[in-house]
Amino acid sequence: MQRDQHLGWNELLTRDLDTVSAFYSTVFGWDYDDMEMPYGSYRVIRGGDEGGLGGLMTMPPEVPEQVSSYWNVYFMVDDLEAMLGRVTDLGGQVVHGPDDMAGVGRIATVADPQGGTFLLLEPASQG
Incomplete structure (x- = not known):
């Protein structure tokens, strides 16, 4: 999928x-x-x-x-936990989070294998 x-x-x-x-x-x-x-x-x-x-x-x-x-760069994802697993499987690390942000969603700061940081955001349900 x-x-x-x-x-x-x-x-x-x-x-x-x-x-x-x-x-x-x-x-x-x-x-x-x-x-x-x-x-x-x-x-x-x-x-x-x-x-x-x-x-x-x-x-x-x-x-x-x-x-x-x-500057912070945010990447939107539909499954934060799965993406955090992928990041660590590929040699990156979770730097902070995940945290719940009311009305926004779940967010985590991660780093690539060279130390470049970015944020992953699973938006709150629009349901």
Whole structure:
């Protein structure tokens, strides 16, 4: 059976949301919709078919100061547990999770055999 797996979301974590938002707006012409989060605004990049192209957010306070801004890449999967098994069978590792995110789904951070990290997201049932 073919599983539904695809690039689903990109997200920039930064310590200067206003500066970086202006930069990407100028470079790519992006406009944003703000959503309030516990530690600041989450800026959804307008466009796409599923509520946006990605997001920009303030780095959570628990992230050490020496960590610079970075992009997260999310891959949507229809069976998170099966994909976590595949990742580890192929020499990758589960870095964090899986965690349940209310209204979003189940999410885990994984690393490929060379240490490149990405996130897997099994969306919440639309039922």
